[in-house]
Amino acid sequence: MNNIELITNGSIKEIREAVINRKLYTTELVNFFIQRIKNNKINSFISLYEDDALKRAEELDKKLKNCEKPGKLFGIPYAVKDNIAVKGYEVTCASKMLKNYKATYNATVINKLNDEDAIFLGKTNLDEFAMGSSTETSYFGTTLNPWDNNRVPGGSSGGSAAAIASRESVFALGSDTGGSIRQPAAFCGVTGLKATYGFVSRFGLVAFASSLDQVGPIGRSAEDLELIFSIISGFDEKDTTTKKIENYKVSEPTKRKFNIAYTNDIFGEEISPDIKNNILSILNLLKKEGHSISEVAFNFSKHSVPVYQILSCSEASSNLARYDGIRYGYQTKSYKSLLDLYNRSRGEGFGEEVKRRILFGTYILMAKNNALYTSSFKVSRLIRENLENIFTEYDVFITPTTFSPPFKIGEIIDDPIKMHHSDAFTSICNLSGNPGISIPLGLTDNNLPIGMQIIAKRFDENNLFQFAKYIQSITDYHKCLPEGVK
Amino acid sequence: MGSLEICKTNKNGGVMEINKEDIEKSANIAKIYLTQDEISKYMIDLKNMTEEFLDTLEDLNISLDMNFDFNITSLKYTNLRQDIPDNFNNIETIYKNAPKIKNNLFVVPEILKENKK
Numbered sequence: 001m002n003n004i005e006l007i008t009n010g011s012i013k014e015i016r017e018a019v020i021n022r023k024l025y026t027t028e029l030v031n032f033f034i035q036r037i038k039n040n041k042i043n044s045f046i047s048l049y050e051d052d053a054l055k056r057a058e059e060l061d062k063k064l065k066n067c068e069k070p071g072k073l074f075g076i077p078y079a080v081k082d083n084i085a086v087k088g089y090e091v092t093c094a095s096k097m098l099k100n101y102k103a104t105y106n107a108t109v110i111n112k113l114n115d116e117d118a119i120f121l122g123k124t125n126l127d128e129f130a131m132g133s134s135t136e137t138s139y140f141g142t143t144l145n146p147w148d149n150n151r152v153p154g155g156s157s158g159g160s161a162a163a164i165a166s167r168e169s170v171f172a173l174g175s176d177t178g179g180s181i182r183q184p185a186a187f188c189g190v191t192g193l194k195a196t197y198g199f200v201s202r203f204g205l206v207a208f209a210s211s212l213d214q215v216g217p218i219g220r221s222a223e224d225l226e227l228i229f230s231i232i233s234g235f236d237e238k239d240t241t242t243k244k245i246e247n248y249k250v251s252e253p254t255k256r257k258f259n260i261a262y263t264n265d266i267f268g269e270e271i272s273p274d275i276k277n278n279i280l281s282i283l284n285l286l287k288k289e290g291h292s293i294s295e296v297a298f299n300f301s302k303h304s305v306p307v308y309q310i311l312s313c314s315e316a317s318s319n320l321a322r323y324d325g326i327r328y329g330y331q332t333k334s335y336k337s338l339l340d341l342y343n344r345s346r347g348e349g350f351g352e353e354v355k356r357r358i359l360f361g362t363y364i365l366m367a368k369n370n371a372l373y374t375s376s377f378k379v380s381r382l383i384r385e386n387l388e389n390i391f392t393e394y395d396v397f398i399t400p401t402t403f404s405p406p407f408k409i410g411e412i413i414d415d416p417i418k419m420h421h422s423d424a425f426t427s428i429c430n431l432s433g434n435p436g437i438s439i440p441l442g443l444t445d446n447n448l449p450i451g452m453q454i455i456a457k458r459f460d461e462n463n464l465f466q467f468a469k470y471i472q473s474i475t476d477y478h479k480c481l482p483e484g485v486k
Numbered sequence: 487m488g489s490l491e492i493c494k495t496n497k498n499g500g501v502m503e504i505n506k507e508d509i510e511k512s513a514n515i516a517k518i519y520l521t522q523d524e525i526s527k528y529m530i531d532l533k534n535m536t537e538e539f540l541d542t543l544e545d546l547n548i549s550l551d552m553n554f555d556f557n558i559t560s561l562k563y564t565n566l567r568q569d570i571p572d573n574f575n576n577i578e579t580i581y582k583n584a585p586k587i588k589n590n591l592f593v594v595p596e597i598l599k600e601n602k603k
Contacts, residue, residue, distance in 0.1 A: 088579070101583055104576045198563075237567040244565060303546060306539040317516060324517075326592050331585035338595045339517070347519030355518055360532050362512040363504075372536065374552045375543055382546065417534055 007032050008167050009479065012076055012224045015170060019075035020064065026057035026075040030119060033077050037122070037168045042144040044153075044162040046082045047090055048122035053077065056119045063117070071117030072231060078113060079172040081160050082123035083130055084215065085204040086110050093206050094138035095128045097323050097330045097349035107204020108239070109173060109215050109232040116231055121169055125159030128351045129320065130180055130208045132156050133422035136413050137353040144409075145187060146482040147448055151406040154184030154422070160218045161188040165449075166485050171219040171228055175205055177212045178308050179401075179426025182438035185218055186401035186451020189440045189480055191468070192218040193225045194426075196458045197433040198243040200229075201236035209315035210241075212308075212430040221478050222439060222468035226250050229461065245459065251466045258291045258467055261394040263298045265425070272404045274444035279400060279452055282441060282471065289474065296390060300383050301399070301424045307383075308427040309357075309420060310364055310376040317361030323349065356416065384432040391457040396467045399425045401438040401451035425453055435461050437468050440477045449480070504533045 003024055006015060018024040030053050037045055060075055080086055083093045085103035087110075092098045106114075114120070127137040135143040135158035143158045145151040146166040153162040157174030161184035164172055174181040176194035185192025193216045200215050207213065217228040230248045262283060266276050287293050325331040325345025332344035350358070364373050390397050402422060412418045429436035434455050441452040456464035472478050509529050513520045520528070543550055586593035 087576075102579055104574075104579045104583075235565065237565070240565050240567070242565065243563055303542045306535070306542045309535055310539055321516075325585065326594055328580075328583040329585075335595065338597050341595055342517040343519040346517055350518065355520070355524070356528060356531055358516050358518065359509065359512045359528055360535055362516040363508060363532055363536075366508075366512070366515075371550045371552050372539060374554045375548060375550050376539070377554050378548050379542060379546060382548075416531055417538065 003028070004032075008481075008485070011221060012073065012170060012219075012227055016070075016072075016074050016076060020070050022064075026060050026119065027054060029075060030054055030057045030077055030121070033121060033169055036166070037163075040166055040168060042146055042149065042162055042166060043141050044124055044143050044159045044166065044168060045079065046092060046094065046123050046125050046140050046159070049089065049120065053119055053121050060117055060119070071115065072227065073113060073116040073118035075117065075119065076170050077119045077121045079121050079124045079160060079163050079169040080110070081126050081157050081172070081174045083126060083175055083206040084110065084173055085206070086120060086123070089123065091123070091206065092139070093129045094126045094135075094140055095349070095351065095354070096139045098328075099139070099330065101328055103204075105204065107215070108201035108236045110204065112232050124157070124163055124172060127156035127158070128354050129206070129316075130156040130175055130177060131316070131353050131357055133179070133183055133419050134407075134409075134413070135159060136409065137351055139351060142409055145406050146485060147189065148406070151408055151448070152187065154187030154406060156180040156184075157192075157218065158184045158187075161185050161190055161192065164188065164190045164218050164220065165482060167481070171217055171224055174216060174218050175208075176214050176216055176426075176430065177208050177312060178430050179423040181216045181218060182401050182426045182436055182451070182453060183422055185438040186440075186453075187406040187449060189443075189449030189451075189482070190218055190220065191222055191225055191437065191439050191478060192216065193229060193437045194429055194435065195229060195233060195461060196435045197430075198241050199233045199245070199248075199435070199459065199461065201232075201234075201239040201242050203236055203238035207319040209312035210319065211315060212312055214430075222437065222465055222472050225437070226465040226469070229465075243459070248461065251462045251469070253469065253473070254466050258286075258470070259393070259395045260286060260291055260293050260398060261296045261390055261396070262293065262398040263301070264295050265298065265301045266400060268301075270403050271400060272444070274405065275400050275403070275450050278441045278450050279398065282452065282475070283398070285474065286471075294394065296394075296397075298386060298390070298397075298399075300386065300428060303379055304383060304427045304431060305420050305424050307376045307379045308423060308431060309360065310372060311380065311431070313357045313361035314364050314373055315361070317358045317365060320350075320354070320358055325349065353416070380431045383428055387428070387432050387434055387455070395456070395463055397455040399428075399453045399455065401425060401453040405444050405446070405448035405450060429455055434458050435464050437464055439468055439471060440480065442477045443480065504529055504536065508532075
């Protein structure tokens with residue numbers, strides 16, 4: 001493998017080893033990605049910090065010369081979704097409201113990555129305040145899907161997923177409230193993880209729906225993601241919902257036979273035939289390899305989204321109340337009173353989708369509608385109990401990540417209900433707290449990526465990664481790259 | 487546009503409605519200025535979102551009521567930390583993030599007018 005092949009196709013472990021053995025210089029590595037980000041026209045990054053990244057690369061080179069112990073991510077460049085705080089840099093949430101806002105501290109996950117000698121490149125595009133499934137609600141314009149520039153990359157972490165698919169970084173961080181890591185990972189043909197709620201600190205992630213939000217990695221393979229997860233996971237006293245649990249250790253490759261369940265939803269009319277066929281094809285392969293495969297009735301894909309919308313919008317209406325146009329963020333130019341300043345700053349600073357969700361959440365939380373909010377927990381509990389039942393018998397549960405391959409830009413932006421349904425399979429994990437990973441599963445006849453979601457028991461990421469790595473050891477789907485990137 | 491009736495009724499036979507006043511009240515509570523066009527559009531969107539949820543309850547045969555034990559969903563762990571004050575050393579960035587600052591204070595519109603005779 002020459003250096004270009006290594007940078008484009010190598011794993012984190014391989015690239016790190018090449019850097020430590022001086023076969024590849026950190027500045028060469030960083031320059032490669034900077035040039036690629038600048039030359040690509042897919043709008044995956046909101047900001048690029050070229051000088052600071054190169055300075056950091058030089059510092060690491062010195063560290064190596066001084067024979068200091070290299071970190072687990074020594075010299076590995078990474079991108080960060082622009083709703084995660086990196087001290088001194090803008091964190092816009094792709095909103096006019098926070099256009100020039102600079103973070104005053106690092107998110108815990110950023111400190112952990114930097115402690116392992118990773119190199120921060122810049123901030124990636126997203127749907128405004130992570131509310132959306134296509135990046136079309138971003139104040140900074142839509143990111144283009146690297147597989148077909150007329151299509152969306154998914155969302156809300158569409159910039160991070162597109163950056164990995166087009167090899168503008170080795171890995172990226174995203175956030176997932178209803179599927180915002182896994183759906184874009186599926187749409188861009190890369191691998192994305194939402195961990196168990198409480199496994200990764202949310203400190204420094206701009207809050208959308210605090211009981212559902214999780215930070216997670218998007219990358220080239222399950223192997224890379226597990227390494228990142230082992231670094232960013234763990235208890236954080238600054239996030240009281242993180243669990244005091246032993247540090248996660250990277251799992252060993254296994255030859256054991258898995259007990260696999262898959263949803264009967266894949267036979268539903270709404271599922272694209274390409275997605276159904278590719279999932280059935282991988283299930284057949286697994287059966288031939290001696291694993292146990294069972295179909296289970298799990299009919300919550302049409303119920304998860306309305307419940308998710310009730311809960312997430314209710315929390316969002318409260319979380320986004322902090323943007324008052326006085327202490328930070330956008331302030332209207334013309335106002336008559338203090339109340340008028342609030343109303344106009346928020347009316348002008350937030351985009352259409354964010355206002356829709358805040359209004360819906362506020363409406364739900366009115367006393368007269370309290371039963372809507374309360375009842376949503378009943379459905380949420382039902383979903384969780386049904387998943388728990390599945391994991392009493394099975395190791396992993398397989399669903400499609402999405403109903404369809406990536407849709408065209410503008411195709412459903414005026415139909416919020418249809419757009420929300422992009423999260424049908426993924427929001428199940430956010431409501432139940434279970435971990436889910438989306439792995440690439442080949443291409444449609446039109447050369448568009450397909451994703452498959454694997455769900456495991458809560459806090460059983462070890463099992464999840466063992467299975468995902470196993471599939472990627474017997475298939476090459478995760479190595480497929482868009483035409484222009486090869 | 488007056489009100490949009492949500493046809494799905496709750497178990498008690500009540501009919502839910504979303505009207506212009508609901509949107510205006512929500513916008514007032516949320517402190518968001520809306521145009522008349524936005525009010526009309528959001529009234530339809532909120533009606534559709536609510537109706538979809540009521541369909542879900544009906545499909546799963548779950549009653550629409552306030553009877554739910556929240557202890558079931560609450561986390562089994564809450565790791566509170568000691569409340570120890572810490573010096574924050576990045577106050578300048580906070581000032582720079584503010585739209586208007588005067589003498590290290592956020593500037594807000596006047597709310598009490600001096601009684602000038």
